[in-house]
Amino acid sequence: MFELKEVYKSFISEGGQVEAVSNVCLRIDKGEIFGIIGSSGAGKSTLIRCLNLLEKPEKGKVIFKGHDLLSLSKKQMRHERKKIGMVFQNFNLLASRTVFENVAFPIGTKTKSEVKEKVLALLEIVGISDKVNNYPNQLSGGQKQRVAIARALANDPHVLLCDEATSALDPQTTASILSLLKELNEKLNLTIILITHEMSVIKSICHRVAIMDKGKIIEVDTVINIFTNPKKPLTKSFIQESFNHKEIRNLIDKNKLFKENSHLYEFIYKQESASKALIATLIKKYQLEINIIAGKIEIISGESIGHLVIIIEGEDKSVKSALRFLSSQGVLVKEFEENE
Amino acid sequence: MNNLEKLFPNVMDLKVIIFTETLATIKMVVIAGAIAFLIGLVLAIGLVLFRKKGLFPNKLLFQLIDSLVNVFRAVPFVILLVAIFPLTRLLVGTTLGLAGSIVPLVFATAPFFARQIESALLDVEDGLIEAAISMGCSNFEIVYRVYLREAIPGLIRAITITLISLLSLTTMVGAIAGGGIGDLALMYGLRRNMLDITYITVIIILAMVYLIQFSAVLALKKLNKGEKKNEKVVN
Numbered sequence: 241m242f243e244l245k246e247v248y249k250s251f252i253s254e255g256g257q258v259e260a261v262s263n264v265c266l267r268i269d270k271g272e273i274f275g276i277i278g279s280s281g282a283g284k285s286t287l288i289r290c291l292n293l294l295e296k297p298e299k300g301k302v303i304f305k306g307h308d309l310l311s312l313s314k315k316q317m318r319h320e321r322k323k324i325g326m327v328f329q330n331f332n333l334l335a336s337r338t339v340f341e342n343v344a345f346p347i348g349t350k351t352k353s354e355v356k357e358k359v360l361a362l363l364e365i366v367g368i369s370d371k372v373n374n375y376p377n378q379l380s381g382g383q384k385q386r387v388a389i390a391r392a393l394a395n396d397p398h399v400l401l402c403d404e405a406t407s408a409l410d411p412q413t414t415a416s417i418l419s420l421l422k423e424l425n426e427k428l429n430l431t432i433i434l435i436t437h438e439m440s441v442i443k444s445i446c447h448r449v450a451i452m453d454k455g456k457i458i459e460v461d462t463v464i465n466i467f468t469n470p471k472k473p474l475t476k477s478f479i480q481e482s483f484n485h486k487e488i489r490n491l492i493d494k495n496k497l498f499k500e501n502s503h504l505y506e507f508i509y510k511q512e513s514a515s516k517a518l519i520a521t522l523i524k525k526y527q528l529e530i531n532i533i534a535g536k537i538e539i540i541s542g543e544s545i546g547h548l549v550i551i552i553e554g555e556d557k558s559v560k561s562a563l564r565f566l567s568s569q570g571v572l573v574k575e576f577e578e579n580e
Numbered sequence: 581m582n583n584l585e586k587l588f589p590n591v592m593d594l595k596v597i598i599f600t601e602t603l604a605t606i607k608m609v610v611i612a613g614a615i616a617f618l619i620g621l622v623l624a625i626g627l628v629l630f631r632k633k634g635l636f637p638n639k640l641l642f643q644l645i646d647s648l649v650n651v652f653r654a655v656p657f658v659i660l661l662v663a664i665f666p667l668t669r670l671l672v673g674t675t676l677g678l679a680g681s682i683v684p685l686v687f688a689t690a691p692f693f694a695r696q697i698e699s700a701l702l703d704v705e706d707g708l709i710e711a712a713i714s715m716g717c718s719n720f721e722i723v724y725r726v727y728l729r730e731a732i733p734g735l736i737r738a739i740t741i742t743l744i745s746l747l748s749l750t751t752m753v754g755a756i757a758g759g760g761i762g763d764l765a766l767m768y769g770l771r772r773n774m775l776d777i778t779y780i781t782v783i784i785i786l787a788m789v790y791l792i793q794f795s796a797v798l799a800l801k802k803l804n805k806g807e808k809k810n811e812k813v814v815n
């Protein structure tokens with residue numbers, strides 16, 4: 241669907257030159273939900289805006305369905321943009337137009353009744369048919385984003401770009417918008433590219449994810465692999481944010497749980513390894529004392545992922561062989577580190 | 581009736597003149613206002629499009645319009661009026677009467693209008709423009725379907741402020757080119773010491789200001805459905 245080759249974009253600011261997107265290469269396939277996660281200022285927005293040339297890369301290629309967008313004329317580019325829908329963090333609805341008029345806005349050469357049919361069908365899909373004649377300021381954030389999504393779909397795009405589409409919404413509304421996106425992906429086979437700073441968003445709907453830092457993509461993989469086998473420290477810190485490590489540390493110190501021959505570990509494992517009663521094996525076979533400090537199981541891309549923070553007590557030798565056993569069972573074992 | 585005549589002894593005698601001069605002022609405001617609006621609109625769109633972050637950045641054109649607007653706004657009206665006499669004569673053949681008034685009024689009002697409209701257009705959020713670009717709109721479509729449409733409340737406010745300031749300019753132009761309510765106040769109120777004529781001109785002007793603001797409030801209210809509540813008309 242999209243292929244980025246060595247895309248580069250910098251800005252001149254007071255502090256000098258900022259390399260917002262630095263030689264990014266990326267391939268996004270048809271039909272997938274692709275997430276890009278990074279901290280604020282990592283260059284996510286700039287990168288996603290390079291996809292429809294809202295931001296023009298200084299170097300590199302942006303290939304959309306086989307065409308290099310940078311080589312198109314203005315008119316051809318406008319035509320291509322109609323196939324690339326985009327939604328924004330703050331919705332960007334036209335305040336002077338009703339919901340109907342907003343969704344009808346991008347629709348080009350069609351008769352009045354065709355437009356009406358199309359708009360009503362779109363509003364049905366995004367689930368706000370009852371607000372046709374309302375103005376944007378009469379809607380909640382979630383409803384506004386639904387209108388924005390309907391508008392972005394008005395020209396039957398092949399791909400939908402979402403720039404922090406849920407970041408202005410509360411958790412419940414976020415969940416409902418994400419499930420709408422997922423539905424669109426499944427029903428319409430719509431390719432979706434979304435950027436976010438929240439791992440929970442990636443976790444709930446993305447198939448693949450890229451981690452972005454200081455203008456560079458540092459890791460790309462399926463979400464399940466990223467969660468079970470993250471490689472870069474930043475990736476780890478993103479997936480660890482579901483546990484508050486500082487609080488866990490405080491808990492351990494407060495209750496004096498940590499003894500001389502204690503080892504503190506974090507285990508991340510897929511369901512298949514979980515079902516093999518890992519903990520029981522550790523206790524029985526390796527004669528270890530196990531103290532579970534924190535734990536949870538999450539469903540990611542349809543697979544359940546376990547996450548435990550554990551204190552292991554026992555002889556160094558048996559601890560080592562226990563850890564080896566765990567690795568052989570596909571459990572990711574990490575020393576517990578505090579992240580800020 | 582008797583009391584009224586005592587209070588306004590000359591008004592009754594001069595009511596025809598008062599009526600025609602009021603009409604003259606209205607004509608000045610409407611004609612000069614309409615022409616200045618169109619010129620101001622073009623200048624403002626130019627300023628918005630050609631600015632650094634505009635759709636069509638062009639430093640040269642931006643600075644040209646920007647300084648043109650500044651210069652004409654900086655010159656005090658009475659001086660501008662006199663300074664462009666030759667141009668006025670060239671354009672309409674006279675410097676007197678309605679025709680002679682319109683030219684300087686347009687010159688003084690268009691830059692003012694341009695600034696007001698510019699600020700109304702700049703109030704349209706950049707995000708809306710980006711959304712429109714992302715939907716494949718052309719620059720022309722963005723100007724008339726987004727900028728102008730979304731700025732309508734701001735444009736109404738711009739028109740209100742500008743018309744009121746134009747109204748006060750018409751009284752000054754009346755003193756030199758002749759005609760209008762300002763002329764009336766000078767000719768009768770001042771020179772012939774008819775105090776009641778001065779008062780009636782004040783009342784008429786106030787009524788006009790009120791009418792302009794009232795229409796603006798009404799128009800905004802009609803639009804208010806789509807806009808945030810509590811929009812006020814600035815004056």
Ligand SMILES: Nc1ncnc2c1ncn2[C@@H]1O[C@H](COP(=O)(O)OP(=O)(O)O)[C@@H](O)[C@H]1O
Nearest residue numbers: 251253258260279280281282283284285286287
């Ligand atoms: N229009 C711009 N002008 C100057 N600097 C910019 C502009 N847009 C983004 N930047 C800078 O580029 C970097 C990346 O920004 P952005 O892509 O918005 O990051 P993110 O969306 O990941 O928070 C930041 O340092 C930001 O300050």
Ligand SMILES: [Mg+2]
Nearest residue numbers: 284285286404
């Ligand atoms: Mg951003």
